[in-house]
Amino acid sequence: MCKNVRVHLEIVRLADSQIPAAAATLAHAFHDDPLMVYTIPDPDDRTRLLPDVYSRMIRFGVLTGEVYVTAGAVEGVALWLPPNVKWTRENIEASGMHETPNIIGNDAYQRYREVVSREWQARERDMTDPCWYLFLLGVEPSRQRQGLGGALMRPILERADTDQIACYLETENERNVAFYRRHGFEVIVNGEEAGTSGVRFWTFRRMPKL
Numbered sequence: 384m385c386k387n388v389r390v391h392l393e394i395v396r397l398a399d400s401q402i403p404a405a406a407a408t409l410a411h412a413f414h415d416d417p418l419m420v421y422t423i424p425d426p427d428d429r430t431r432l433l434p435d436v437y438s439r440m441i442r443f444g445v446l447t448g449e450v451y452v453t454a455g456a457v458e459g460v461a462l463w464l465p466p467n468v469k470w471t472r473e474n475i476e477a478s479g480m481h482e483t484p485n486i487i488g489n490d491a492y493q494r495y496r497e498v499v500s501r502e503w504q505a506r507e508r509d510m511t512d513p514c515w516y517l518f519l520l521g522v523e524p525s526r527q528r529q530g531l532g533g534a535l536m537r538p539i540l541e542r543a544d545t546d547q548i549a550c551y552l553e554t555e556n557e558r559n560v561a562f563y564r565r566h567g568f569e570v571i572v573n574g575e576e577a578g579t580s581g582v583r584f585w586t587f588r589r590m591p592k593l
Contacts, residue, residue: 395451435486451463451535502577510588522535568587568589
């Protein structure tokens with residue numbers, strides 16, 4: 384008989400050698416995400432291009448923030464940027480993120496920016512105080528709904544409570560709304576459409592626990 388067993392999930396800081404595996408995990412997790420579908424409409428192109436895109440985002444996280452993964456096989460990734468993160472040209476170039484337009488094509492990059500720029504505007508408007516920013520959270524599709532997402536967020540959520548600092552994130556996927564609410568986030572922007580893209584987005588804030 385099959386029994387439900389609560390498995391302990393060990394979460395560790397990403398090692399540089401794990402960047403390719405972490406990028407592959409994020410590519411799988413976001414393959415059908417509305418923003419990625421709008422950015423790169425062809426599914427085969429997404430399969431081919433997204434690992435390269437996410438590897439650069441992860442490197443930026445390693446340079447400027449903190450990246451957490453599941454111990455052993457990389458089945459989930461959380462990339463956090465700290466309060467007052469430095470989006471400098473040096474950090475962007477060192478991570479390789481400046482090469483994204485060349486990787487996915489300028490038209491795709493402009494579609495991506497169309498949505499992300501609206502999210503940036505919302506963040507600057509609604510989060511004037513320093514906060515931890517959850518830049519990316521992704522779990523292998525076969526391992527979703529098993530507690531990995533919450534475990535991956537826990538190290539920074541606990542630190543934010545200790546330091547009394549808020550946390551912030553965005554999602555373009557409505558099915559994530561209930562998940563983030565369960566982990567103490569409140570919706571700030573509720574399904575706002577990003578320009579003419581048809582992509583909706585939600586923004587969330589989590590105030591520290593006393």
